[in-house]
Amino acid sequence: MTNLKIAIQKSGRLNEDSLTLLKECGISVNNGRDQLMAQASNFQLEVLYLRNSDIPQYVKDGVADIAIIGDNTEREKKTGIVHVLDLGFSRCRLSIAVPRSMEFTDLSDLQGKKIATSYPNSLKDFLTEKGIEAEIHEISGSVEIAPNIGLADAICDLVSSGSTLFKNGLQEVYKIFESEAILVANPCLEGEKRVLLDKFVFRIKAVLAAKNSKYILLNAPETALDRICALLPGMKSPTVMPLKEKGWVSVHSVVNENKFWEVIGSLKEAGAEGILIIPIEKMIL
Ligand code: ATP
Structure with a gap:
């Protein structure tokens, strides 16, 4: 029996809402807290629990056929996988933030500054587009503390409510782009897998339309x-x-x-x- 393989974040912000969406689509799977793979009991779907940042490459390589990821992740990785559908949860934005004590009038204030981020490609594209020369300092987590410990003058990070920025004495000064959870697919899906994907998308659309x-x-x-x-x-x-x-x-x-x-x-x-x-x-x- 052919299975459609879907990659879902193992733990983190996307995990719970992704599993809820499957449930709302009438698909039952076990939560992956202590497992790497699970078979849906009532749909030809196998769930692979992976790290969000690794997922685009796995989909590109065909290890997974489809996945739920943040749009920002594929924008950063640029693997060329197919964006199938916006899913309406995990809404956030990639923004530039600076210490509240810093005077900021416009983007030219970032000229020559050091900016910490976990999204170096997205930041690089943005700075190039705006003609700003700044040093990009890549760190993998807790970006918001970088200005306080003297590691950077500004940060480029994902923001949802803005409370993390506020708690760290930062102010959001520029939104680079908005993001939400999306369904992505390997560009070469065909045959029975394509049919299964169409069935799955049909269910998701019914769930999303009802929510609205x-x-x-x-x-x-x-x-x-x-x-x-x-x-x-x-x-x-x-x-x-x-x-x-x-x-x-x-x-x-x-x-x-x-x-x-x-x-x-x-x-x-x-x-x-x-x-x-x-x-x-x-x-x-
Ligand atoms: P992993 O360790 O699995 O690679 P990650 O560090 O990318 O994960 P999370 O911090 O759980 O993981 O974020 C996963 C996704 O959740 C982000 O890529 C983004 O799309 C979304 N998200 C929504 N709101 C926020 C937010 N305020 N901060 C960070 N990510 C957010």
Whole structure:
């Protein structure tokens, strides 16, 4: 039996959300805390638990067929593997930060400075693009302490909330790029593996679409129906059912999570009552 081999970070920021995504796709695997490999019990998928920074090369070499990694990792490694899908978690940004005591007006203040980072290629590309000559000091972890111990004048690191920078007396002064978890694949996948990948991507898309949407039910006077339907276009069109009370209908539809609060106000204004919002588990478009 052919298995699709997926590499997932063994431990670290991506591990838990990656396994949760598999679970939401209906795929059961054991957590890899004390193992390097696991076979899914209900999908032709074998999970390899690896270090995030090693994963792009393993996918390129075909040791793994696909993987979940941070977009920033492939941007740094540039292995040329295929970016299949954005997964919407582990959002962060690669940024330049300097000590709060340093006066910073613009990027030219970095000229001639020493910048510590674990992402030397991304930083080098950025500095070249901006025409800045600075010394890159590569370190593999705890980059944020480099200015405090006199190792560098500035840092280039991943930031999510910014609290680590704050605790270390640093301020974020420039965002180089944004990143999130992505699904990547070996460029040469074919045959049964390609079919398995398509099945897997289909499931992920259903999970992601459901996360971005809510099911909405409400009651409204028939006279307000046109206005309400215009606010809730739904997947095709809203479902409208008569209520026992004459002149009233129940409307069911799907609403985008981001538009939700905007739409609720307009629905109430239009005469909607008894609005219920329900999470959707999977959504097949
Ligand atoms: P490994 O030791 O497995 O090679 P790593 O040092 O790259 O891992 P983590 O620090 O766990 O591992 O980060 C994994 C990924 O999580 C990053 O590449 C990035 O995509 C994402 N991430 C999200 N938020 C942050 C953040 N605030 N700092 C660092 N990484 C973040």
